Amino acid sequence: MAAASAVLCNAGRGVPFAALKCKIFVRDVAAAGKGLPFAFWSGSGFPGKLLSRRNDLARCALETEKTIRGVEGGDDWIAENDELVRSLPLFGGAGGLFAVLLNRSLSGIAPVADSSSAQSRSDVLALALAATVLLQGLVWKSIQPRPVVSVEMNGVNCFNMIKSLPAEVDWELEWVWESLRNTTRTKALVIFYGEACVLQAGIAAASVDGNAVPVNVSEFISGELYKGVQKSGRQNYLANLVLYPGRFELLKFLPSNTQAVLLQPLGDDGVMVLASDTIRGFTPADQAWIGTIAEKVDTSLQNWVAISSKVEGQIPL
Numbered sequence: 001m002a003a004a005s006a007v008l009c010n011a012g013r014g015v016p017f018a019a020l021k022c023k024i025f026v027r028d029v030a031a032a033g034k035g036l037p038f039a040f041w042s043g044s045g046f047p048g049k050l051l052s053r054r055n056d057l058a059r060c061a062l063e064t065e066k067t068i069r070g071v072e073g074g075d076d077w078i079a080e081n082d083e084l085v086r087s088l089p090l091f092g093g094a095g096g097l098f099a100v101l102l103n104r105s106l107s108g109i110a111p112v113a114d115s116s117s118a119q120s121r122s123d124v125l126a127l128a129l130a131a132t133v134l135l136q137g138l139v140w141k142s143i144q145p146r147p148v149v150s151v152e153m154n155g156v157n158c159f160n161m162i163k164s165l166p167a168e169v170d171w172e173l174e175w176v177w178e179s180l181r182n183t184t185r186t187k188a189l190v191i192f193y194g195e196a197c198v199l200q201a202g203i204a205a206a207s208v209d210g211n212a213v214p215v216n217v218s219e220f221i222s223g224e225l226y227k228g229v230q231k232s233g234r235q236n237y238l239a240n241l242v243l244y245p246g247r248f249e250l251l252k253f254l255p256s257n258t259q260a261v262l263l264q265p266l267g268d269d270g271v272m273v274l275a276s277d278t279i280r281g282f283t284p285a286d287q288a289w290i291g292t293i294a295e296k297v298d299t300s301l302q303n304w305v306a307i308s309s310k311v312e313g314q315i316p317l
Contacts, residue, residue, distance in 0.1 A: 086140040093133035096130030151257055153188075153275075154205075154255045154257050155203040155204050155212075156211065157203055159201045160199070160201075161199050161201075166307075169300050172297070173297070176293055184282065184290075185276040185282065186282075187202050187275055188204060188255070191270065192226070192271050192272075193269055194305060197217050202275070206255075212253075216253075219250065237262050238261045239260050240259070240260065240279045260280060262274045264290050266297060267298040272290075274290065
C-alpha cells in the first residue's frame, strides 16, 4: 500500500470508535494532512507513483473502519444477539421469583408474611427486585428499533468537474468522491466553491431529456441553506429530509427521494453537499471524517483560486 495510505491507517488503528467523535482526534488528523506536501496526496515526482493508486486511501479507510469496529467487538456481539439480550431480564426476573418461592416453601416458614420475621422482610424485598427486573424485560421486548431502510434514489449517475482544475486537484477530488462513496452512505456529492460548482458526482436529479439537472449555482448560494452554513461555519445535518418542507427548492439538483443531506462548509468560500439514500445515513464518525476531508479540500481549492485569481463559470453538463 502506498505511503499515504500507511500514514492514515496507522493514525486510525487502535483508536476506540467513540474517539472519532473527539475534536482533538479530528484536529490532529487534519493537522497531519495539512502538513503533507500536496504532491504526496496526488501528484508529482516520486509521490507521482500514487497517481495510479488513488483508491488506496479509500481502501485504507475501510480497513481502519474494520479495525475500529474490531475494538468495539462487544457492541457487535450485542447487536448480533439482540433478541437474546432483550430476553435476559425476563429470564432473570422469572428465575428470581421462582427462587424466592422455592426457598420459602423449603424453609419450613409459614407461607403467611409476618412483619416481625426477618425472613419475610427479605422475601418481600427479593420479590420486589425480581418483579422490577421482569418488568424491565417486558419493556425491552416491547420496544423494537426501527430498521434502517435504504431507498433506490431516482436519478441518473453523473461525474462532472470544472475543466480549469489542475491535475493534482482533479485527482484529489476524485479520491474524495471515491472515499466517501465506498466508506459512507454518500450517494451524491456536490462541491460549491466561490461562485462555481466545482464537482457534481453520484446520483443527480434527472431532467426531462434523461440527463442530469443543471446545477444553478447563483440560486443555491443565495439561498438560506448556503448562507446558514457559511454564517455558522459548522455542519448542517438534515438527518431526515422528509421533515423539512420546501427542502428541494434549493436542492433541485438532488434526487427527489433523497433521505438525508449533510452540508459541510469549506472555509469561508464554499460548501460541500452530501446526499444519502438512508435516513440518518451519516454517523457521528462519518461527520467527523467528512469535516477533516473538507479542511484538506478547502486548502487545495484555495491554492487553485490563488493561482487562477478567480473562479468562473459552472460545470459543463
